[in-house]
Amino acid sequence: MQVDFTIIIDLIGTFAFAISGIRLASHKQIDWFGAYIIGLVTAIGGGTFRDLLLGVTPFWILDAKYFITTGVALLATLVFKEKLFKMGNTLFLFDTIGLGLFTIVGITKSLDAGLPIWVCIVMGTITGSVGGVVRDVLLNEVPLIFRKDIYALASIAGGGVYFFGNFINLPVGILELLASLTVIIFRIVAVKFHIHLPQLKPLESNSGKKK
Amino acid sequence: MQVDFTIIIDLIGTFAFAISGIRLASHKQIDWFGAYIIGLVTAIGGGTFRDLLLGVTPFWILDAKYFITTGVALLATLVFKEKLFKMGNTLFLFDTIGLGLFTIVGITKSLDAGLPIWVCIVMGTITGSVGGVVRDVLLNEVPLIFRKDIYALASIAGGGVYFFGNFINLPVGILELLASLTVIIFRIVAVKFHIHLPQLKPLESNSGKKK
Amino acid sequence: MQVDFTIIIDLIGTFAFAISGIRLASHKQIDWFGAYIIGLVTAIGGGTFRDLLLGVTPFWILDAKYFITTGVALLATLVFKEKLFKMGNTLFLFDTIGLGLFTIVGITKSLDAGLPIWVCIVMGTITGSVGGVVRDVLLNEVPLIFRKDIYALASIAGGGVYFFGNFINLPVGILELLASLTVIIFRIVAVKFHIHLPQLKPLESNSGKKK
Numbered sequence: 001m002q003v004d005f006t007i008i009i010d011l012i013g014t015f016a017f018a019i020s021g022i023r024l025a026s027h028k029q030i031d032w033f034g035a036y037i038i039g040l041v042t043a044i045g046g047g048t049f050r051d052l053l054l055g056v057t058p059f060w061i062l063d064a065k066y067f068i069t070t071g072v073a074l075l076a077t078l079v080f081k082e083k084l085f086k087m088g089n090t091l092f093l094f095d096t097i098g099l100g101l102f103t104i105v106g107i108t109k110s111l112d113a114g115l116p117i118w119v120c121i122v123m124g125t126i127t128g129s130v131g132g133v134v135r136d137v138l139l140n141e142v143p144l145i146f147r148k149d150i151y152a153l154a155s156i157a158g159g160g161v162y163f164f165g166n167f168i169n170l171p172v173g174i175l176e177l178l179a180s181l182t183v184i185i186f187r188i189v190a191v192k193f194h195i196h197l198p199q200l201k202p203l204e205s206n207s208g209k210k211k
Numbered sequence: 212m213q214v215d216f217t218i219i220i221d222l223i224g225t226f227a228f229a230i231s232g233i234r235l236a237s238h239k240q241i242d243w244f245g246a247y248i249i250g251l252v253t254a255i256g257g258g259t260f261r262d263l264l265l266g267v268t269p270f271w272i273l274d275a276k277y278f279i280t281t282g283v284a285l286l287a288t289l290v291f292k293e294k295l296f297k298m299g300n301t302l303f304l305f306d307t308i309g310l311g312l313f314t315i316v317g318i319t320k321s322l323d324a325g326l327p328i329w330v331c332i333v334m335g336t337i338t339g340s341v342g343g344v345v346r347d348v349l350l351n352e353v354p355l356i357f358r359k360d361i362y363a364l365a366s367i368a369g370g371g372v373y374f375f376g377n378f379i380n381l382p383v384g385i386l387e388l389l390a391s392l393t394v395i396i397f398r399i400v401a402v403k404f405h406i407h408l409p410q411l412k413p414l415e416s417n418s419g420k421k422k
Numbered sequence: 423m424q425v426d427f428t429i430i431i432d433l434i435g436t437f438a439f440a441i442s443g444i445r446l447a448s449h450k451q452i453d454w455f456g457a458y459i460i461g462l463v464t465a466i467g468g469g470t471f472r473d474l475l476l477g478v479t480p481f482w483i484l485d486a487k488y489f490i491t492t493g494v495a496l497l498a499t500l501v502f503k504e505k506l507f508k509m510g511n512t513l514f515l516f517d518t519i520g521l522g523l524f525t526i527v528g529i530t531k532s533l534d535a536g537l538p539i540w541v542c543i544v545m546g547t548i549t550g551s552v553g554g555v556v557r558d559v560l561l562n563e564v565p566l567i568f569r570k571d572i573y574a575l576a577s578i579a580g581g582g583v584y585f586f587g588n589f590i591n592l593p594v595g596i597l598e599l600l601a602s603l604t605v606i607i608f609r610i611v612a613v614k615f616h617i618h619l620p621q622l623k624p625l626e627s628n629s630g631k632k633k
Binding site for chain 3: 295
């Protein structure tokens with residue numbers, strides 16, 4: 001039952017991530033194949049990079065459901081078009097739930113690999129955020145996440161809660177639930193109240209001299 | 212004899228891929244070193260990414276011929292300049308033959324790693340296409356392949372033929388020949404008759420709210 | 423004593439690389455988190471890519487000091503602002519010393535992995551240069567190193583000296599010192615006298631037909 005529930009959230013997160021990729025791709029004169037790939041990379045890019053860093057087989061090689069879900073997302077986009085984005089809040093919620101789950105998956109995979117806590121939090125954040133970075137690079141934009149960072153900070157906050165709960169010996173199920181909820185609430189609050197970090201002011205540059 | 216033939220096609224494909232990278236680089240005020248690296252990345256990027264995903268040693272570490280062939284491609288560009296591109300059709304043919312071979316190499320390497328059929332086709336497509344994607348990212352362009360996709364679809368079609376042939380127990384040599392020819396013919400026909408997938412229409416965006 | 427000295431140079435190089443990333447990021451309306459990530463990627467990107475190619479655990483997973491040093495670099499930027507860049511020559515020297523050290527680290531790690539000489543030089547160059555490439559890709563620029571290449575050529579020259587010294591049986595300590603100094607002097611001379619490779623002239627393009 002626990003497992004089924006996780007799979008459903010995983011698919012919902014994948015779907016929402018893929019949709020976010022396809023939507024941004026639609027503004028760049030990209031064809032259906034390109035949109036599929038951008039959606040796919042948004043959904044699986046973070047986990048793939050994490051697995052490469054951990055030296056394990058990329059998770060999607062063992063399971064076709066991520067490729068299929070992305071196909072469903074493209075199909076939904078082609079069929080429902082703008083109607084799909086009338087449900088902006090629903091998609092935002094899906095995306096945020098996906099972020100919460102992906103973060104926890106990254107943390108637990110890294111814990112299983114015997115890595116120190118701070119690396120686990122880094123891996124959780126990578127799992128949640130790198131897909132969006134690759135999406136933006138492929139679409140020739142400075143990644144959104146570097147300009148409005150609450151996305152990754154939510155993952156880091158969730159990671160902090162995870163290890164605090166771990167430290168006080170909470171059972172794993174509760175731990176994971178609390179950490180996911182932290183990510184989700186952190187992000188919803190940040191978006192709702194337009195909370196963001198200050199921008200770095202332009203510094204005098206003689207970059208020609210620097211690497 | 213079989214082996215020699217494959218090596219020659221491999222070098223021709225590498226040369227054509229490198230030339231395609233160097234040519235695009237020439238429009239971006241890049242110096243000789245930059246042009247070499249862009250050519251190299253176009254030629255070996257796909258196979259390198261495939262090997263990272265498969266968890267094996269990148270193929271070029273074991274064999275200097277890809278670095279040397281790229282050097283020859285740069286030299287040829289510097290010496291023959293525009294004359295080289297008068298042979299546009301020859302280069303196109305080389306590039307397409309390279310795509311066919313690279314696709315099959317990716318498929319057979321993945322089969323040897325015991326991966327399921329659909330993953331093998333994905334790896335064949337990655338081997339053929341990712342070099343061009345990295346080239347375009349480094350040159351600060353939205354990848355050509357996302358706007359005119361027949362390149363990757365040709366690989367996928369070749370992969371389909373490979374596994375259909377495998378299913379009806381064709382001998383490996385014939386299998387590989389048929390699959391390569393499928394890639395090559397598919398691409399030539401698509402380019403000749405300007406066949407391409409429809410573009411995705413721009414969707415209403417409130418991307419500020421999305422990841 | 424040897425070890426301590428290397429650690430100090432490593433931290434200085436990391437700091438200088440991170441600063442170069444943060445400075446370039448400051449011109450792109452990036453927030454503090456984005457600046458941190460760009461600085462981090464500039465500092466550890468080359469070594470991470472090298473370790474992925476070598477199939478070993480990325481070096482920073484085993485040691486938090488690179489993440490911490492990048493944090494110090496961001497803090498220094500926020501506190502001292504333009505004052506930090508008044509010390510342009512000092513930073514340039516740090517960056518160049520870092521390049522020298524990173525190159526040698528890449529070479530020795532690859533030698534330990536039993537790789538042929540030319541691959542070791544490639545890995546040394548990757549260690550020194552790929553961080554800056556990823557930084558520029560994330561900031562949506564054609565990498566500086568492809569337009570003004572002396573950066574990577576200095577690494578290659580240092581690699582050449584390393585293996586020449588190895589060939590004539592110089593002791594390892596002297597070898598490493600000589601190779602680092604070659605990188606450093608090569609780069610300082612190139613920057614001081616504005617030495618650079620010729621640019622590739624634009625070639626007639628019918629790129630629509632090519633991959």
